[in-house]
Amino acid sequence: MKSFSVPNPAVKRLSLYLRRLEQLAEEGTKTVSSRQLAESLRLSDAQVRKDLTYFGQFGRPGVGYEVRPLVEELRRILGTDRVRSVVLIGVGDLGRALLRYRGFPNRGFEIVAAFDIAQDKIGRDVGAVRIRHLDELGDALVEYDLDMAIMAVPPHAAQEVADRLCEAGIGGILNFAPTTLNTPRKVAVFSVDLAASMEQLSFQVHTRK
Ligand code: ATP
Numbered sequence: 001m002k003s004f005s006v007p008n009p010a011v012k013r014l015s016l017y018l019r020r021l022e023q024l025a026e027e028g029t030k031t032v033s034s035r036q037l038a039e040s041l042r043l044s045d046a047q048v049r050k051d052l053t054y055f056g057q058f059g060r061p062g063v064g065y066e067v068r069p070l071v072e073e074l075r076r077i078l079g080t081d082r083v084r085s086v087v088l089i090g091v092g093d094l095g096r097a098l099l100r101y102r103g104f105p106n107r108g109f110e111i112v113a114a115f116d117i118a119q120d121k122i123g124r125d126v127g128a129v130r131i132r133h134l135d136e137l138g139d140a141l142v143e144y145d146l147d148m149a150i151m152a153v154p155p156h157a158a159q160e161v162a163d164r165l166c167e168a169g170i171g172g173i174l175n176f177a178p179t180t181l182n183t184p185r186k187v188a189v190f191s192v193d194l195a196a197s198m199e200q201l202s203f204q205v206h207t208r209k
Contacts (some may be wrong), residue, residue, distance in 0.1 A: 018075065085112040089150070095196050
């Protein structure tokens with residue numbers, strides 16, 4: 001797959017396409033045209049066709065896309081055609097909520113191990129996951145053969161924790177700390193800054209008045 005030459009917005013839209021296609025599959029729809037797919041997502045059909053062309057030759061003229069095969073193909077491209085084991089670092093309020101979040105297993109992600117440094121949390125269970133000390137991180141990555149981490153630590157600890165994850169050989173980090181991480185290029189980092197998103201929302205609401 002030539003994913004290195006695919007623009008990020010197109011990759012982001014793959015998740016939108018997949019979600020919509022999964023709904024259609026559940027409803028029993030066999031084929032869908034680029035126009036139908038585009039309309040339901042408020043995109044143009046040219047955009048949908050162009051995005052999907054980055055990843056292969058899908059769809060047939062006059063027929064459209066076959067829903068189920070395309071769902072399977074998009075899952076394969078996104079690497080979610082199998083359950084991906086994920087590690088969580090930082091089991092505070094946000095970390096606990098993420099551990100209980102049902103949206104992850106539904107979409108093929110399972111938090112299999114959780115780490116913290118607070119002594120009163122080590123050894124406790126959140127759902128089926130026991131909280132372990134961060135010093136055991138390296139062992140766990142090997143034990144579970146996992147390459148993705150979620151960080152829900154406070155901003156002052158984020159870089160140090162990211163360094164430890166990178167040293168342990170992590171492939172990607174979903175970072176909930178409102179700070180920019182300095183990581184090697186080979187490590188993929190996505191940051192979710194909830195307060196910054198609220199600021200953006202506030203700006204939009206404010207400027208529409
Ligand atoms: P709580 O009050 O339960 O600790 P919180 O959400 O207020 O929750 P935060 O200060 O945001 O806590 O920290 C989130 C979690 O990250 C906490 O469980 C904290 O112990 C943990 N944490 C802080 N520093 C580190 C670190 N260096 N490595 C791993 N976990 C850390």
